[in-house]
Amino acid sequence: MSTVREVLERRDYATIGNIIDPKSRVLDLGCGDGALLAWLKDNKDCDARGVEIDRALVQKAIARGASVYQGDMAQSLSDYPDSAFDYVILSQTLQQVANPVTILREMLRVGRRMVVGFPNFGHWAVRLSLLTTGHAPSTSLFPFKWYESPNIHVLTVLDFEALCAAEKWTVEHRIFLAGSSRVSAMPNLRAEVAVFVVRK
Amino acid sequence: MIANAQMVETQIERFAALPLDCGSVLTPVDIAFETYGELNANRSNAILITHAFSGDAHAAGIHRVSGRPGWWDNMIGPGKAFDTDRYCVICSNILGGCAGTTGPSSIDPATGQPFAMTFPVITVPDIVRLQKMLIDRIGISRLLAVAGGSMGGMQALEWSVAYPEMVAAVIPIATTHRHSAQQIAFNEVGRQAIMADPDWDRGSYYLQRPPARGLAVARMVGHITYMSDSSMKEKFGRRLNGREALTREAAGFDFSAEFEVESYLRYRGSQFVDRFDANSYLYITKAMDYFDLSYGRGSLPAALERAEARFLLVSFSSDWLYPPYQSEEIVRALRSRNRDVAYCELSSQYGHDAFLLEVEEQTELVRGFLNSTYQRVTR
Incomplete structure (x- = not known):
C-alpha cells in the first residue's frame, strides 16, 4: 500500500465516522486490512463490508471479523443491485483507479451516498515543489517519483467540485484537512486531504 | 486425564x-x-x-x-x-x-x-x-x-x-x-474403474471379494486431482524407488512401480480399499455430480x-x-x-x-x- 494511504487513512477515520449515521449499510472500496470497517462496526453499529485486491490484507481483514472479499473494485461494484448500501466509501484511492468517473457513477448507483477522500494535488506545497524544482512534485503527500507513483489520476479540490457540477451531483458535506486540523478558507490551496459526501 | x-x-x-x-x-x-x-x-x-x-x-x-x-x-x-x-x-x-x-x-x-x-x-x-x-x-x-x-x-x-x-x-x-464437466468426468473414470472390475459383480460383492483393483484405481485418479503439478514435482519428481538412475543394469524395463509416484499411488489406492466401500464410491460421487x-x-x-x-x-x-x-x-x-x-x-x-x-x-x-x-x- 502507498505511503499516502497509510498516512491518510488514519486521519480519515474520525472524519468519515462522524459523517456516517449509526446502523448504516456501508461498503468500503479498497478497505485494506478492514480497520475502518471494524471501527464503523464497533462505534456506529454499521453493517460494514469491504472489497480489497491484496490477498494479505484480505486475510487480515477477515481475521479481525470484517466481511471483506478479495476482488477488483469495478467488478465488485457492478455485481451489486441498485441502492444496496447507504454509503459507499472510497478512501484515498480515487487518484489510483483506472476509470475514476466510471467508479464514482457506480458508487452512486450502488449507494445512496458516496464518501470520497483524496489527497489534494492543488495544495500549496505541491504547487511550490513544481514551481521551484521544475520536477514532478514531490511532497509528503505525493512522495513518489513520477515513474513509481501509484497515483495515475491526480486531482485538486476544484477538479472534484467541477466533476460533481458536470455530473449534476449534490455535495452534502465537504471536509478539508491539513495535518489534523480542519481547513475552511481557501481549501484548494490549503487542504492536504479532501473528503466529500455526495449524492445524486 | x-x-x-x-x-x-x-x-x-x-x-x-x-x-x-x-x-x-x-x-x-x-x-x-x-x-x-x-x-x-x-x-x-x-x-x-x-x-x-x-x-x-x-x-x-x-x-x-x-x-x-x-x-x-x-x-x-x-x-x-x-x-x-x-x-x-x-x-x-x-x-x-x-x-x-x-x-x-x-x-x-x-x-x-x-x-x-x-x-x-x-x-x-x-x-x-x-x-x-x-x-x-x-x-x-x-x-x-x-x-x-x-x-x-x-x-x-x-x-x-x-x-x-x-x-x-x-x-x-x-x-x-x-460440478463442471471436468469434475464429472473424473468421477465417471472412478466409477467405470470400479464397474470394470469383475469382482464388482453388479455391486453384489459383499459376501465375496470386493472390487479392490477397481476401487484402488478410482482412488489413484482421485489422488492425482487432489494434488497439483508443483506439489507432485516437489513430493516425487522423477525419483525412483531404491535406485539413483535408470540404467540398463539396474532398470527393470518392466511395469513394476519404479517411480516413487507410482508406488505412492498404489499404496494410497490399496489403503483406501481397506476403509471404503466401492458402492459408496458410486453413490456419493453421483450425488456430487447431481448437485x-x-x-x-x-x-x-x-x-x-x-x-x-x-x-x-x-x-x-x-x-x-x-x-x-x-x-x-x-x-x-x-x-x-x-x-x-x-x-x-x-x-x-x-x-x-x-x-x-x-x-x-x-x-x-x-x-x-x-x-x-x-x-x-x-x-
Whole structure:
C-alpha cells in the first residue's frame, strides 16, 4: 500500500465516522486490512463490508471479523443491485483507479451516498515543489517519483467540485484537512486531504 | 486425564424414515456422528462440520476404538480454528457412506441382505435433510455455523438455502455450487474403474471379494486431482524407488512401480480399499455430480437469495479440481443479492488437498469469522 494511504487513512477515520449515521449499510472500496470497517462496526453499529485486491490484507481483514472479499473494485461494484448500501466509501484511492468517473457513477448507483477522500494535488506545497524544482512534485503527500507513483489520476479540490457540477451531483458535506486540523478558507490551496459526501 | 479429554467415540442415532429426492423412503435410517465441546445454555454455539467425499464422522480428537486422530483434527479442538473451548462441534457421516450412516453396504431390512445397488440414488439435499433431522433431535434450533471443504462445502451451501433460518453462518471451502464437466468426468473414470472390475459383480460383492483393483484405481485418479503439478514435482519428481538412475543394469524395463509416484499411488489406492466401500464410491460421487444449488430454485442468485447466513468462502490458488473461479461465482451471486460475504483465495501449492493442509491461514480466517458471528448471535 502507498505511503499516502497509510498516512491518510488514519486521519480519515474520525472524519468519515462522524459523517456516517449509526446502523448504516456501508461498503468500503479498497478497505485494506478492514480497520475502518471494524471501527464503523464497533462505534456506529454499521453493517460494514469491504472489497480489497491484496490477498494479505484480505486475510487480515477477515481475521479481525470484517466481511471483506478479495476482488477488483469495478467488478465488485457492478455485481451489486441498485441502492444496496447507504454509503459507499472510497478512501484515498480515487487518484489510483483506472476509470475514476466510471467508479464514482457506480458508487452512486450502488449507494445512496458516496464518501470520497483524496489527497489534494492543488495544495500549496505541491504547487511550490513544481514551481521551484521544475520536477514532478514531490511532497509528503505525493512522495513518489513520477515513474513509481501509484497515483495515475491526480486531482485538486476544484477538479472534484467541477466533476460533481458536470455530473449534476449534490455535495452534502465537504471536509478539508491539513495535518489534523480542519481547513475552511481557501481549501484548494490549503487542504492536504479532501473528503466529500455526495449524492445524486 | 488430559489425554482422556480428547478421546472421542462415534454415536449412532436412528430415524424411522427419510424421504429422498428420488421418491423413495429409507426406513429406517441410521446416522453416525461425533461431538466435541459443550453446548452452551441457550444452544447457540453449535457448529456442524460437513465432511468431504471419503471422510467420516471422526473429524477430531483420538478415537477410543481405533486410536486414530480425526481427519480435521488440526482445525478442530481446544484453542484451534473451531475452538471446542467455545463451541460445540458436531460431525456426522454422510448418507450413502460406509462409516456408520446408512449406505449401500447397510442391511436392507426388507431382504436381510446388503442393499448393494438396490440402494436408492441419493443427492446432496438428501444428505443435508438427514443432518437436519439429527440437529433437530439434538435440540438445536439454529446452528452457529455449517463448515466444510470440497463436497462438505456443497453441503454447507445446501444448508444455507434449504434451512436458512437454522444457520447463522456458512463456511464453504474449496468447493463449487455445481460440478463442471471436468469434475464429472473424473468421477465417471472412478466409477467405470470400479464397474470394470469383475469382482464388482453388479455391486453384489459383499459376501465375496470386493472390487479392490477397481476401487484402488478410482482412488489413484482421485489422488492425482487432489494434488497439483508443483506439489507432485516437489513430493516425487522423477525419483525412483531404491535406485539413483535408470540404467540398463539396474532398470527393470518392466511395469513394476519404479517411480516413487507410482508406488505412492498404489499404496494410497490399496489403503483406501481397506476403509471404503466401492458402492459408496458410486453413490456419493453421483450425488456430487447431481448437485446444483440452483436446481429447482431458478438460478444461482435466486437460490442464494433465500440464504440468511453470513458467508466465508475460501479457495486455494493451485486447486485445479475446485478452482477459485467456482468460489468466485458463488461470491458474485451473493453480491448480486446483497448478501453478507467474505472471501479469500489463499496462496498454496498443495492443490485441492490444501484445505486439509493449510492450517495456519485457514485458522486465522475461520477464527475471526466465527468470533464476529458469535458476537452477533449472542448480542
